[in-house]
Amino acid sequence: MNRILKTTAIAAAVMSVAGVAQARDQIRIVGSSTVYPFASYVAEEFGATTDYPTPVIESTGSGGGLRLFCNGAGDDTPDITNASRRMKPSEFERCAENGVTDITEAFIGYDGIAFAQSNTNEPMDVTREQIFLALAAQVPQNGELVDNPYTRWSEIDASLPDREIAVYGPPTTSGTRDAFEELVMEAVSEDMEAYGGEGYTNIRADGAYIDAGENDNLIVQRLSENTNAFGIFGYSFLEENDDSLSGASIDGVEPTPEAIGSGEYPVSRSLFFYLKNQHGDDVPAMYEYANMFMSEQMVGELGYLKGIGLIPAPEEMREEARNAVESKERLELSDLQ
Numbered sequence: 001m002n003r004i005l006k007t008t009a010i011a012a013a014v015m016s017v018a019g020v021a022q023a024r025d026q027i028r029i030v031g032s033s034t035v036y037p038f039a040s041y042v043a044e045e046f047g048a049t050t051d052y053p054t055p056v057i058e059s060t061g062s063g064g065g066l067r068l069f070c071n072g073a074g075d076d077t078p079d080i081t082n083a084s085r086r087m088k089p090s091e092f093e094r095c096a097e098n099g100v101t102d103i104t105e106a107f108i109g110y111d112g113i114a115f116a117q118s119n120t121n122e123p124m125d126v127t128r129e130q131i132f133l134a135l136a137a138q139v140p141q142n143g144e145l146v147d148n149p150y151t152r153w154s155e156i157d158a159s160l161p162d163r164e165i166a167v168y169g170p171p172t173t174s175g176t177r178d179a180f181e182e183l184v185m186e187a188v189s190e191d192m193e194a195y196g197g198e199g200y201t202n203i204r205a206d207g208a209y210i211d212a213g214e215n216d217n218l219i220v221q222r223l224s225e226n227t228n229a230f231g232i233f234g235y236s237f238l239e240e241n242d243d244s245l246s247g248a249s250i251d252g253v254e255p256t257p258e259a260i261g262s263g264e265y266p267v268s269r270s271l272f273f274y275l276k277n278q279h280g281d282d283v284p285a286m287y288e289y290a291n292m293f294m295s296e297q298m299v300g301e302l303g304y305l306k307g308i309g310l311i312p313a314p315e316e317m318r319e320e321a322r323n324a325v326e327s328k329e330r331l332e333l334s335d336l337q
Contacts, residue, residue: 024075025285027055031065031082032175033214034111034234035271038305039082042293045304052285057082061214062175066274070095073278079286083272084111084175084234089336096333102277103331106290107321108299110311112235112260113180113267114247118227122161124248128266130156131250132188134165135209137202140194148204168212168219169203169232176216179269180232187266220245235260236309261311271310277328287328294322 029039036059047054060068062083069081070091077100087105095103115131117124133156138145153160170177186199203209212219216233220241223231230248235255238247247255251266259265275290292298298305301312312318323329 024283026053027080027283027285027289028078029055029057029080029082029273030060030068030078031080031273032062032084032271033059033170033216034062034084034176034236035082035108035273037236037240037308038108038271038298038310039273039293041305041308042289042298045298046285046289046292050285050288052288055080055285055289059214061171061173062178063173064214066091069274069276070098070100072098073100073276075279075282077276079276079279079283080290081274083274085178085269086272087274087331087336089333092331092333092336100276100278104275104277104290104325104328105331105335106273106275106294106325107313107317108271108273108293108310109305109313109318110260110268111271111309112255112265112311113176113183113269114233114235114238114255115230115250115267116223116233116238116245116247117230118223119244119246120227121246123246124161125252126160126248127251128184129188130160131184135167135203136185136189136200137204138200140192143194145194148206148208151208163228165208166210166226166229167208167232168210168222168229170216171211171213174214175269176232176234180267183267183269234309235311239309257306257311261313268311274331275325275328277330280328290325294318294325 036057039057043055043057062085065081066083066087069078071077133139134150136148139148150156150165152162152164154162181201185201189195189200190197212222216237219231219233220237223229224244238245253259253265255265260268275286279286297303299312299318306312
């Protein structure tokens, strides 16, 4: 009898613990500072219009978010991570090694990387090569690579303003930094003989590039304090602050929603979030939130998120992405290679 009672007590305790896990209805989200404003908007709407509490969102950068997401499938790990670039194969493999084996990728739309300044300055048109020469740790001179000697923009090209090179930008954990290195640094250096046809992404560390952390709003604030400086951040932050900032044209193309959506603007990228399906049973709110995020009301041409800077994908792509989330489509390593 005692054994039966003891067994019953253990079973009740297990059920109680399971009940606590199943009762967790507050979603935990980490990741990209660029996706953060969009995710926050959806989270607030979700909290206001459903019986679930508003999700907790932490801006950790894309890389930092994916590290936390891939730490395991336990209840103490995030349910969702936002990313301003696609998950890397190495990150997918690390997830798998730690037991995160069922992931759904949600493509939400596009964003451009703005190269912006205080609008107290004259508008600036700059090429990716000029940005590269301003920020690369080593640059070609007389057939050799030397430590970057440029201190003023006018030293790179006389047509550029005679201003000190000072650029506030994201840290290495940021998806914006990853995309900038790929779309500007790597794209330019691959065509420069001095780098042997390989992409060079080392950014100088002598003070010309200032790591401003994961909060893009801090970069915006610093540009109002240092009107000679430039900042690198997502287009949505430029749109939110167009009363005080202006985005430079890059390779002759202005950062506009139309140019970013069409790919004409050369520094455009895709935005994502990733769902940990192994949390689906314990955190049922996760899928309701994801479906709201992917709805036309949010990511469509007339959606709320367009009003705060998201560039909607074409209708067919939106439908495909929505179906992937609704069906909990499982991401495979081959999808990322």
